[in-house]
Amino acid sequence: xxxxxxxxxxxxxxxxxxxxxxxxxxxxxxxxxxxxxxxxxxxxxxxxxxxxxxxxxxxxxxxxxxxxxxxxxxxxxxxxxxxxxxxxxxxxxxxxxxxxxxxxxxxxxxxxxxxxxxxxxxxxxxxxxxxxxxxxxxxxxxxxxxxxxxxxxxxxxxxxxxxxxxxxxxxxxxxxxxxxxxxxxxxxxxxxxxxxxxxxxxx
Numbered sequence: 001x002x003x004x005x006x007x008x009x010x011x012x013x014x015x016x017x018x019x020x021x022x023x024x025x026x027x028x029x030x031x032x033x034x035x036x037x038x039x040x041x042x043x044x045x046x047x048x049x050x051x052x053x054x055x056x057x058x059x060x061x062x063x064x065x066x067x068x069x070x071x072x073x074x075x076x077x078x079x080x081x082x083x084x085x086x087x088x089x090x091x092x093x094x095x096x097x098x099x100x101x102x103x104x105x106x107x108x109x110x111x112x113x114x115x116x117x118x119x120x121x122x123x124x125x126x127x128x129x130x131x132x133x134x135x136x137x138x139x140x141x142x143x144x145x146x147x148x149x150x151x152x153x154x155x156x157x158x159x160x161x162x163x164x165x166x167x168x169x170x171x172x173x174x175x176x177x178x179x180x181x182x183x184x185x186x187x188x189x190x191x192x193x194x195x196x197x198x199x200x201x202x203x
Contacts (some may be wrong), residue, residue: 010130013041014148016182017083017123020155022175023091024163026117027156030108038158042107047153049110050118051146056137057124058145072132073200076193079125083186086122090179093172100164118152129189 005013031039057064065075130141155162163171 005145008084010141011144011147013126013185014123014145015151016178017126017173018148018152019090019175019178020152020170021178023117023156024159025168027113027159028163030113034107040187043156046108047118049114049146051149053115053119054123054127054145054149057167058141061128062135063195065132073127073193073197075132076189080127080186080190080193082122082125083182084190087182087186091176092181150159
């Protein structure tokens with residue numbers, strides 16, 4: 001993630017990280033145990049919780065880094081590793097349980113739909129990195145985050161229709177394509193972090 005990342009590219013990155021297409025089967029499975037009349041309400045609640053958590057990281061990212069005394073290079077390298085692992089899981093998903101493991105019955109609350117379903121550690125790391133590299137562009141990052149969340153929310157809100165229309169095989173193929181893009185972005189983020197670290201080391 002270089003210093004010239006635009007609002008659009010940041011929004012695309014966050015959208016890929018949130019992985020709404022890959023979450024469709026997981027979310028449908030989680031909502032099976034919920035009464036039909038409550039499913040939309042539960043989904044909306046979880047999406048809003050995720051949005052609040054992500055905005056909290058966006059607004060408090062600089063303070064978190066200062067409190068922990070973390071350098072930009074460290075966050076870039078850690079974010080790249082996390083994104084890489086998520087991307088690999090998207091390309092080579094576990095045989096059972098989807099990206100986030102096995103799902104439990106009953107009505108989900110916060111975990112695993114809001115966190116890490118939408119507001120996962122990779123999204124949080126990306127927001128920390130954005131606010132640390134270009135703190136003056138906070139309004140642009142807020143717009144990128146909301147756009148990515150809104151696109152994710154629309155897809156998950158239409159999950160039943162999309163699952164019937166596209167089928168599991170098409171959704172899996174699209175998720176793996178998104179995973180490949182995410183891996184490429186993660187490698188770039190990792191290389192940027194390593195490059196900045198090497199430049200900062202005195203000769």
